[in-house]
Amino acid sequence: MGDPDTRKVMKIGFLILAMLFFSVPVPAMSGTGTKYVGSIAPGGTDTFRMSFGIGPNEDPSDISVQVMGFGQSMDTGFVPVDPANDTNPYSARTFISLDNTTIHLKPGMTQQVTATITLPKNVGPGGRYAIIYVHSIPAAGGQATIATAVVIPVLITVSETQPSLTGSIENVNVGDLTAGQPVIVTTTFRNTGNYHYRYTINSVTVTDSNKNILATGTTQPSENSVIPGNTVQYIVQPEVKNLPEGTYTVDSKVLRENGQVLDEKASIFSVKSNYVPPVTESSITLTPGSAGTLTSPDGRYSISFPQGAMLGDAVVTLKPYSHDKLPSAPTDAGLGATCFEITGLSGLLSKDATVTVTYSADDLTGAGGDTSKLKLSYYDAAQNAWVILPTQVDAGKTTLTTTTNHLSVWAVMISSSTTGSATSGSTPGTAATQSPLSLTVIIISLIIAGIMVKRSIRKQE
Structure with a gap:
């Protein structure tokens, strides 16, 4: 079997190969029809089909499909809300039925679920919202599994009605000012209307006591819609230069992509010691x-x-x-x-x-x-x-x-x-x-170890 050094090299080599080639696969679920955006008249009906599958090398998996309320995190991410806590007046959760709430996925195959949306005649104006939450069911016996979940937003426009596009800035906060760290302006905004809007923008302006503009900053348009009844936050870092001791004002606006101002609010902040901005790259x-x-x-x-x-x-x-x-x-x-x-x-x-x-x-x-x-x-x-x-x-x-x-x-x-x-x-x-x-x-070490393993094997042959 060779001398002790050769055996040692072979052991190291095989350990490296094991780490490289015997990693645990991570299952992943894919799907189509992972978003619904449509218009339905009061009393009307619409359907949409969702398809889910796993890869040919994945383990079979049982999947639960549930209709949930539409929640939103502060960073605008979509969050499913349990039915018991779904109190949003613009919820569409009770208007949606599924032809199947549990599906079994086999490797390389897909399963379909059809959702039917039926709006009541007195549904009211604006939009209605829900999330279809698709997630893996733990294996029998309580064995730990790697959780897989898909959030499918449902955004319904109630046609033939007038949407209300309003919003309210609840708070504008300038974080603690620390020399060498950016000025951070956080704007908390709530959709007070009855309809969602995409591509919202937050724009802030910093002025001194003489109303001279010292800095401005704007977010990129938000990809996620802001859903009625939900609150989100925008974070802007205006490129403020040196700020001597004194009192300053930050003005924050939340706008739609067409320039419509949904709300505007000003906040006063004080600088107690001279502020200097972060280093410029x-x-x-x-x-x-x-x-x-x-x-x-x-x-x-x-x-x-x-x-x-x-x-x-x-x-x-x-x-x-x-x-x-x-x-x-x-x-x-x-x-x-x-x-x-x-x-x-x-x-x-x-x-x-x-x-x-x-x-x-x-x-x-x-x-x-x-x-x-x-x-x-x-x-x-x-x-x-x-x-x-x-x-x-x-x-x-x-x-x-x-x-x-x-x-x-x-x-x-x-x-x-x-x-x-x-x-x-x-x-x-x-x-x-x-x-x-x-x-x-690390890479060079792996290559050298591999070469040494090959040489040791050739010697044995």
Whole structure:
């Protein structure tokens, strides 16, 4: 059977092959007729057919088909509502009947279900709405199965009636302003009419106390219809520049695609310390034979690369990073307000780059006014740890400077330490000296293992 090393290589190779080729298949249900949009007169009837199937290699499955109320999540997603909780006056749930509520799907075959919609003569004007909810039934004996579900929206226009297209903005909220993070305006809107509308748009305008326009922002047209009786939210990030301390106004409008304003509402917000926007994404192309400096358009961030820092040509990019996505700070430190990301290199630099960042008033507040606690740090994903670097502080220029050979997610850290500290759930350690294992390395390792397995087999033959 060969020497011990060969047997070891063969075992590793077969384990790799098993991981690659013996994964568990995930069943999936497909269908046609997965939406109904039509007009029916009061007292009229219409039908539509739905077809469902699974792939030829899937396991047989029992499927339940139910008529539910039409709910909607805040992000406009469609949500089935249990009949016991379906109190929407525009519900069509009781107007729909199905010729089959349980079907058995066999591999490679399809089953059909026909829905019949019958509107009462006194149905009223506008639209009526329901969801046909199609989902897998757990196997007998309570065995765990991978759930498969399809939501089929039913949107009925009651013809020969007059729809009412009205809406109400219930709230306009400007989230907490944090230096280096975007301004987020959330508008909560309710369809108060009797008819749905698609492609709604939310437009916001930020003005100062003199009514000067400082920034605007608009959502993309919503693909999902807003259903009567439901409430949704629109989120806009207007490109606000620096905001000195003061009072400001955000005006929010919800419009139909034809420009009709459904509602408009203004909200006043205060800035208690000077606000600065997130870093603007910018890039630089670096070569081994030349030095280069990547600087943000506003000059608040810069990374200087010496000649020879790169082993090959690379495009290095400075990007904004969401503060709420940062890994937790070490137990003996705290996250400041400023964070960003530097991408473009899978490994380490050959020579250290110099990173200079302008710290914000929020960073300084977090440090209790003590600039010596402001440190630049990067997150080492391989070690699951923040690496807190020795940092030079220039209080006059309000800058932090350090050197590094690591491109990653960065943040201003509030700490008295200058050594790496682990995040919660991992073992504390010092600064990381290696980068995360890249996909390329994994692929190469798999290829090498495969070659070694083949060679060992040939030797045995």
